[in-house]
Amino acid sequence: MSSRQPRNAALPSPAPARPTALEDPALLRRLLRAKDRMDAASHEAWPVRRLAEVSGVSDAHFARSFKRAFGVPPHRYLLTRRIEQAIALLRDTELDITGIAFATGWESLGTFGRIFRDITDLSPGEMRIAARASRSEPERVPGCVLKAAQRPDLTIAVLEKRRRALDATVEPSTREV
Structure with a gap:
């Protein structure tokens, strides 16, 4: 008996790709919330950590997603x-x-x-x-x-x-x- 699978056996499907900032409406709303806060109080200090807390995501994820969504870093x-x-x-x-x-x-x-x-x-x-x-x-x-x-x-x-x-x-x- 062979250990190989027959040619017509179903291949495992790849894991679904995570949606990007532009495809995930919940993440985009969170990014917009941080952007609105910056607009409303641009005179305040807005380090990435503070913006990430407003958005409810990690610092690195926020920085990457913000740039992807709006074209410029925060x-x-x-x-x-x-x-x-x-x-x-x-x-x-x-x-x-x-x-x-x-x-x-x-x-x-x-x-x-x-x-x-x-x-x-x-x-x-x-x-x-x-x-x-x-x-x-x-x-x-x-x-x-x-x-x-x-x-x-x-x-x-x-x-x-x-x-x-x-x-x-x-x-x-x-x-x-």
Whole structure:
């Protein structure tokens, strides 16, 4: 008698694949809950551990799922919201730049200024002047459309953006002989 199974024997079915963040409605609701909390309080510190607790999943699973669902890691999403809020305050209020930095969640004015410039290519003061000079009846355009049009592009990390800018301008320090 042979130990081999006959050719027409049923093969074991593979284990069902786990749904991704985009396919699992319960996980997507949890991720949206964390995203809504960041939107509502972008001035607060939102480490991945805190966001994962809000979502009820592990830290690593949250970080992977958030990026898969929204296209950017949670930290970059938070930076985008803080910069959007800072731009709006620069444009619409008379608050000084230091006040805006602290109101939008930055702990250091230097860090705020450096990251603001890295993302927008303008200093906060230059952005204030440019935003006020280009005001053209925004009342006719819904606020959500304005925010989407003015949203900073953070598809790459700020450090990667800096590295690419340096690579394009700095000559190599070694020479071929």
